[in-house]
Amino acid sequence: MAKIIIIDDEPAMVEVIVTLCRDKGHQVFPFNSAPKAIEQLDAIAPQVVIADIKMETMTGFDVLRHIREHHRQTAVILITAYASVETAVEAMKMGAYDYVTKPFKIDELQMTVQRALDYQAALRENVYLRKELKNRYRFENIIGTSRKMQLVYNLINKVADTDSTVLIQGESGTGKELVARGLHFNSNRQHHPFVAINCSALPENLLESELFGHKKGAFTGAVADKRGLFEEANLGTIFLDEVNSMAPPLQTKLLRVLQEREVRRVGDNKSVPVNVRVVGATNEVLQGKMKDGSFREDLYYRLAVIPVEIPPLRERLEDVPLLVNHFLQKQASASGGEPKKIDPKAVDILCHYDYPGNVRELENAIERACALCEEDMILPTDLPPQIVAAAAGEKAEQAIAAMPVGQSLDEFIQQQERGYIDATLNHCGGSREKAASMLGISMATLYRKVEPKSKK
Incomplete structure (x- = not known):
């Protein structure tokens, strides 16, 4: 059931529309005066307003203008007895959802109202999803209070709202894509696409087609024109994960895109301008690849306008308790229950491990422990054996190192x-x-x- 305001200075027409809307179960608020309806907009908060264009004191266009300025989430349907292309164009330009011509069929108006309600629902869902995405990728969700992570926060906060190209460097599992998404959803491009691709996941010829698109007939299997990911990400951000794995010929084409801000589809002789922020990521140090010639030096400097180094988890073990708590909360949200508790001894064990798989390995360990634990308490026995064994070995080494050698x-x-x-x-x-x-x-x-x- 929706709230619908009906405005028309002809009482008979108002009565007809009221009946049609009530038949569909909607709550209807009829008005013969547009100014009185405008006064009640805040109190009623309707999903839809149906207004006649031709009224004496205030036209339907005046009503539409007011609603666009003060109640943007409300859909407006205009009714006119004077259908013309000019009227329709003006109504749509001003932001009307649709318009209906008198005399109208019963199902025509009812279907228009339903489409308007569906459209409003989709808008609300889109706003909600975007808000959820922004909340999910707030910089506060990149967990860590260590000095190294504070330096990372300060840097990405400074550069998020710029168009500078960013190169994120860090081992696998350190959260490079999380940082990339954070940069996008905290920038002025947040309402436009974020497109991610792993450059190591596709062979060279397919990766070129994915990134830049292709023309029909450019190669066997190219049965239609295809937009590339750079075009799909226009006005937004493209994230090139593992850009270090890109073959030299593709590196040359990527360099041209960064320099010229335009792409040329495979098999095409025309270039298409693109406005895209590029964020790259690498899990290996590129200086070595530049020395042996497997990565272009000029491309590196184009990508690394802002280099961001994500430290491995073993270099910030003081962040482990915070991360453990975050992952326990995340598991609880996914299962719809209360967060599991964790024994301090288990936390101590987690703080004495090197994490070759970094934050991703810690998250997997917590997910495993949540699945195995009993009575909602994670014990050391619920942790992965390799973590427990490594922590015990480290403690034994520390104990040996602390021995007072030299005493009898x-x-x-x-x-x-x-x-x-x-x-x-x-x-x-x-x-x-x-x-x-x-x-x-x-x-x-x-x-x-x-x-x-x-x-x-």
């Missing part, structure tokens, strides 16, 4: 024994009797072992 064996054993006795006494609240019982030794032995310290 008797001194070391005495020191360890005394530390354990002190810990037991502390656990027993200082009661030597309870401590001796827990340690399985006599009171005399306990006194003898602690006495040397008290005499010093």
Whole structure:
């Protein structure tokens, strides 16, 4: 059911339209005066306004103009007894959803109203989805408080709303595409397409056709003209992931696009201008490839106007607890339940691993743990075995490194024994009797072992 305002200075016509709309279950607000209807717009907040063009005090065009200025989400359908091409063109130019000519058929008006409601629903959904996308790719969702990540945040915040070409460098799994999407959805291009392609996923001839398009008959299988991704991304952003894998001939064509801001489809002799921001990503250092000639130096400097280095997770392990919490929240949102809890020992284990797969590996580990854990508590046993084993090995190495090498064996054993006795006494609240019982030794032995310290 929708709220619909009907404005016409002919009471009989208003009554007809009211009946047609109520038959479809809509809530209808009839007016014979346009100014009175305008006064009630804020209070009623209609989805659709149906107004006659020819009225004495205020025309349908006046109503349309007011609604376009103050209630942009409301669809306006104009009714006219004077159908002409000029009237239709003027109505559509001013922002009317549609217009209906008197006398109209019953189903014609009802179908026009339904199309207007469907259009409004699609608009609202589009606004919602865009808002969700922007929220999803806010820079705040790139998690980390480490100094290295703060430097990344500061840089991408500065360059997001520019048209400068960006080259994101980082190992696989560090979140390069997340940064690319963040750059797009926080720029003035956010309402235009974001197009991503992995340059290593296609062979050279197919990648060229994907990026630049082709003309019909350009090669076997080219049965129709095809727009390339650069054209699809016009006014928006194109993300070239793993651009380091691009073959030299394609590098030359990409360089030309960056220089000339135009693309030429495969098999075509004409160029098409494009207005696209290019964001590239590489998972390897390109300086080495430039030295051996497998990556063009001039293309590198065209791409790396703004170089962004994403640190591997092993260089910012202090961010692991934050990332763990983020992924627990993400899993809860996906399943529609409450976030799982995690044992501090499990968090400690996660903080002592090198993560060759970076943030992606950590996210997979948390997803696995959420699936395996019982009673909504993630324990060390729920973590991937290789992470647990690596963390245990690192702790053992740290313990060995902390050994007081240079002491005699008797001194070391005495020191360890005394530390354990002190810990037991502390656990027993200082009661030597309870401590001796827990340690399985006599009171005399306990006194003898602690006495040397008290005499010093």
